Amino acid sequence: MEPFICKPVSYSKTSLTELMIPSYANFGGKIHGGVILALMDKIAYVTAAKHADAYCVTASIDKVNFLQPVEVGELVSLLASVNYVGHSSLVVGIKVISENIKTHLVNHTNTSYFTMVAKDENNRPVLVPGLLLETLEESRRFYQALRRKELKKHYQDEEKQMLAPGTINEYTRLLQKERCKIQL
Numbered sequence: 015m016e017p018f019i020c021k022p023v024s025y026s027k028t029s030l031t032e033l034m035i036p037s038y039a040n041f042g043g044k045i046h047g048g049v050i051l052a053l054m055d056k057i058a059y060v061t062a063a064k065h066a067d068a069y070c071v072t073a074s075i076d077k078v079n080f081l082q083p084v085e086v087g088e089l090v091s092l093l094a095s096v097n098y099v100g101h102s103s104l105v106v107g108i109k110v111i112s113e114n115i116k117t118h119l120v121n122h123t124n125t126s127y128f129t130m131v132a133k134d135e136n137n138r139p140v141l142v143p144g145l146l147l148e149t150l151e152e153s154r155r156f157y158q159a160l161r162r163k164e165l166k167k168h169y170q171d172e173e174k175q176m177l178a179p180g181t182i183n184e185y186t187r188l189l190q191k192e193r194c195k196i197q198l
């Protein structure tokens with residue numbers, strides 16, 4: 015096997031803290047999920063581009079479950095690192111926490127995995143450096159990202175079969191216990 019350039023996880027580790035201002039709020043007075051997503055996309059780009067030394071695009075996001083609402087006036091911090099690299103793709107793991115400035119109460123908002131793809135000047139996927147794993151935790155994250163990728167592929171294949179179009183009789187049978195009516 016040819017020797018290849020590896021960069022340590024620490025090289026591209028990135029953090030970002032932002033104050034949640036009133037204009038970020040929804041009608042319920044909580045912070046819009048989209049604001050958090052935009053911050054996540056930003057930090058995913060910075061982390062991936064640092065590792066790849068190249069322009070990167072977001073290919074997919076796995077997955078976004080908001081565990082706690084974020085309030086106006088709180089500090090939201092994002093911690094990101096490259097968890098896995100393929101050929102041109104990288105998985106950036108992002109942990110989001112919110113902190114109440116007065117009480118210092120910290121909530122874990124979500125953890126998500128962004129798959130980014132490095133591109134060359136001609137917009138073609140380009141090889142990224144390997145990842146130097148220096149701790150047990152970094153090794154665990156790389157392994158788990160690899161398994162998640164396999165599971166996703168498996169799930170996508172299953173989904174294709176499961177979602178194949180059916181007949182109206184089949185839908186009538188399959189949906190008989192659901193809260194819907196078929197009325198053609």
Ligand SMILES: CC(C)(COP(=O)(O)OP(=O)(O)OC[C@H]1O[C@@H](n2cnc3c(N)ncnc32)[C@H](O)[C@@H]1OP(=O)(O)O)[C@@H](O)C(=O)NCCC(=O)NCCS
Pocket residue numbers: 071072073074099100101102103104129131139
């Ligand atoms: C994502 C994208 C680069 C894939 O391009 P492609 O020509 O299909 O590239 P390939 O099939 O050669 O795949 C390149 C890599 O991306 C990975 N990839 C492609 N689609 C993916 C997806 N949906 N999820 C995760 N990884 C994906 C492949 O596994 C491959 O990884 P590897 O090089 O590490 O083995 C391309 O579809 C694209 O540019 N999409 C738009 C991205 C964008 O604009 N994002 C911002 C949204 S506003």
